[in-house]
Amino acid sequence: MKLALIGHGAMGKLVEAHAAREGHEVSRAITSKDAARGVETLAEALRGHDAAIDFSVADAVRTNVEACVRAHVPLVEGTTGWNSELDFVREFVNQHNGALIYGANFSIGVNLFYRVVAQAAELFSAVDGYEPFIEEAHHSRKRDAPSGTALKLRDIVAAHTAGDISVASTRAGHIAGTHRVGFDSLADQVLLTHTARSREGFAAGALLAARWITGRQGVYEFTDAIDEILKERKV
Numbered sequence: 001m002k003l004a005l006i007g008h009g010a011m012g013k014l015v016e017a018h019a020a021r022e023g024h025e026v027s028r029a030i031t032s033k034d035a036a037r038g039v040e041t042l043a044e045a046l047r048g049h050d051a052a053i054d055f056s057v058a059d060a061v062r063t064n065v066e067a068c069v070r071a072h073v074p075l076v077e078g079t080t081g082w083n084s085e086l087d088f089v090r091e092f093v094n095q096h097n098g099a100l101i102y103g104a105n106f107s108i109g110v111n112l113f114y115r116v117v118a119q120a121a122e123l124f125s126a127v128d129g130y131e132p133f134i135e136e137a138h139h140s141r142k143r144d145a146p147s148g149t150a151l152k153l154r155d156i157v158a159a160h161t162a163g164d165i166s167v168a169s170t171r172a173g174h175i176a177g178t179h180r181v182g183f184d185s186l187a188d189q190v191l192l193t194h195t196a197r198s199r200e201g202f203a204a205g206a207l208l209a210a211r212w213i214t215g216r217q218g219v220y221e222f223t224d225a226i227d228e229i230l231k232e233r234k235v
Contacts, residue, residue, distance in 0.1 A: 001019075001024045001025070001050040001051060001210060001211065001214065002024075002025045002027055002048070002049050002050045003019055003024055003025065003026045003027070003049060003050065003051055003052070003053060003210065004026070004027065004028040004029075004030060004045070004046050004049040004051075004052040004053070004073070005026055005028070005029045005030065005052070005053055005054075005055075006030045006035070006052055006053065006054040006055070006056050006060075006064050007030070007031075007032075007054060007055045007056030007057070007079075008029040008030070008031055009055070009056075010199070011055035011078065011199060011202060011203070012029065012053075012055050012056075014199055014200070014202070014203045015053055015055065015203045015206055015207065016029065017203075018200070018203035018204060018207060019203075019207060022207060024207070027049065028045060028046070028049065030042065030045060030046075032056070032057075032060075035056070035060055035063060035064070039063055039066050039067050039070065040067075040070070042063065042064070042067035043066075043067040043068075043070040043071040044071070046067055046068055046071035046073045047071045047072070047073070049071075049073050050073075050074075050210070050214055051073060051074045051075070051076060051210040051213060051214055052064075052068050052073050052074070052075050052076065053075075053076040053078060053206050053207075053210055054075060054076065054077050054078055054079055055078040055079060055206075056079055057079060058079055058080065058081035058082040058143075058144070059082075060079075061077060061079055061082040061085055061089070062082075062085050062088065062089065064077075065077070065089050065092065065093065065098075065100060066092065068098065068100075069092065069093055069096045069098035070096075072098075074098075074099035074100070074101070074210070074213040074214055074216070075098075075099065075100045075101070075213075076101055076102075076106075076206050076209045076210050076213060077100060077101070077102035077103075078102075078103070078106055078202065078206050080104060080144055080147065080148035081143060081144035081148065083148075083151075089219070090219045093218070093219050094218060094219060097217050098217065099213050099216050099217050099218065100213075100218075100219045100220070101209045101212065101213045101219075101220045101221070101222060101224075101225065102219075102220075102221060102222070103205075103209070103221055103222030103223065104147070104148030104149045104151065104152040105147075105148065105149040105152070105202070105205075105222075106201075106202045106205030106206045106209060106222055107194075107196065107201035107202050107205055108201060108204060108205050108208065108226070109194060109196075109201055110149060110179070110194055110196075110201070111205070111222060111223055111226045112226070113179070113192070113194040114152065114153070114156055114223065116192060117153055117156050117157065117181050117192060118156050118159070118160070120181070120183065120190070120192060121156060121157045121159070121160040121161060121181075122160045124160075124161075124183045124190075125160040125161055129185040129186065129187070130183040130184065130185045130190075131163075131183070131184050131185070132157045132161055132165050132181065132182065132183050132184075133165065133166040133167075133168070133181075133182045133184065134146075134150050134153050134154055134157070134165060134166065134167045134168070134179070134180065134181055134182075135167075135168045135170075135178075135179070135180040135182070136149065136150040136167070136168070136169055136170070136177075136178065136179045136180070137169070137170035137171075137172070137175045137177070137178045138169075138170070138171055138175050138176075138177050138178075139171070139172075139173060139174050139175050139176070139177075140171050140172055140173060140174075142171060145169040145171060146167045146169045147169070147177075147179075149177075149179055150167050150169065150179060151167070153179060153181055154167055157181065176195075176196040176197065176198060176199065177195070177196035178193065178194070178195045178196070179193070179194045180192065180193045180194075205222065208225065209222055209225055212225040212228075212229075213225075
């Protein structure tokens with residue numbers, strides 16, 4: 001694939017390295033200076049790519065989506081903290097026959113973790129006495145709290161549970177990312193944990209999403225891609 005990267009920070013550079021190992025061409029790395037020149041200039045820079053992968057900042061998502069749609073380039077949106085823009089983004093992409101895949105977390109392990117949590121929540125909802133809770137911890141540079149992944153986990157558990165679900169966040173040091181979903185009772189506690197050892201999983205997932213979204217139209221969550229892949233493999 002011929003890829004464009006939007007944002008060339010730690011995640012952008014990691015995706016670039018991972019793409020090179022897989023034999024993809026990253027022909028353009030777009031920085032905040034490039035993006036500041038406007039939607040049309042950005043769209044011109046994106047034209048001719050098979051997909052764009054965005055790990056920039058939440059405030060730039062609307063502009064990046066508009067530019068990719070105008071350039072007819074599918075977008076993998078890896079930035080979090082832009083949920084308030086989702087309705088506009090979905091309408092804009094669908095209206096102009098664009099393609100977008102987004103996710104609270106592009107780690108393949110996390111997306112399988114979502115399935116484990118959903119099954120656990122369904123099981124615990126069938127008995128009395130267990131109260132769910134969510135804890136998450138990240139490095140001090142992460143801006144949004146709770147994380148998008150924690151909010152996604154809350155929604156998954158809430159689909160099977162009545163009442164409020166406590167979500168606790170920690171921001172400190174260089175924590176790569178940890179998410180815990182617990183079910184607590186007077187008798188015992190069951191704790192499910194996903195711990196990221198590095199950001200490699202995010203890069204691998206973003207490239208998987210780029211391959212999957214190529215040739216499609218519409219707005220998808222990364223869970224849609226994972227579900228289709230698992231269905232094809234009859235998991």
